[in-house]
Amino acid sequence: MTEDVHAQDGSSPVAAAVLPLPLEFEALYLSNQDLYHRYALAHLDSNEAAEAAVHRAFLEILNHWDELLEESNLQQQTWSILRRVVIAQRLDGFRYELGALRSDIGLFRALSCLPPRQFDALVLRHVVKYDTEKIGWYMGVTSSTVDYHCRKAKERLELAVSAYIKTQGDSK
Numbered sequence: 001m002t003e004d005v006h007a008q009d010g011s012s013p014v015a016a017a018v019l020p021l022p023l024e025f026e027a028l029y030l031s032n033q034d035l036y037h038r039y040a041l042a043h044l045d046s047n048e049a050a051e052a053a054v055h056r057a058f059l060e061i062l063n064h065w066d067e068l069l070e071e072s073n074l075q076q077q078t079w080s081i082l083r084r085v086v087i088a089q090r091l092d093g094f095r096y097e098l099g100a101l102r103s104d105i106g107l108f109r110a111l112s113c114l115p116p117r118q119f120d121a122l123v124l125r126h127v128v129k130y131d132t133e134k135i136g137w138y139m140g141v142t143s144s145t146v147d148y149h150c151r152k153a154k155e156r157l158e159l160a161v162s163a164y165i166k167t168q169g170d171s172k
Helices: 023-043 047-063 065-069 074-100 107-113 114-126 134-141 143-170
Strands: none
Touching: 023 047, 023 074, 047 065, 047 074, 047 134, 065 074, 074 107, 074 114, 107 114, 107 143, 114 143, 134 143
16 A cells, blocks of 8 residues: 555556546536536635535535435435535635624624534524524524524623623723
8 A cells, every 4th residue: 555656657547547427417517517606606705615615516416426316306406415515615704704803892703613513503593594494404403403503602602702701801
């Protein structure tokens, strides 16, 4: 396993190898790539971010290809994968942006430090205004689990903000 995998000319045969993709998958890619890219670009900040999201979505579609073929509506299922990937990428960007913002009570920093599921549930509910059922669909959890993540996120925020206020009050 420790042998050099480069050919005589220095190129990597692994990098040059073409994966045998299912023909149906290639057709799906060719017929939907432009639409998927336009959708991602409408929701993300840059062409590069949109390309990355579409690439991730198609990798996920390929990883679940056999199961997706058994679905009654392949197009609907692949579209939902794209939407989940785009939403996840947008949430990650939002988390990063929050961490850079300043607030007098430390709320933005506390939000950006929440565990991913708590952050997603809280933002989808209170910023994006999704209902619990839609958040559950996106996160792949039950409605009661969404409520649990929101409740735990609020508890963490209350602790973080009250601790920040106490430390600021002590320094004055």
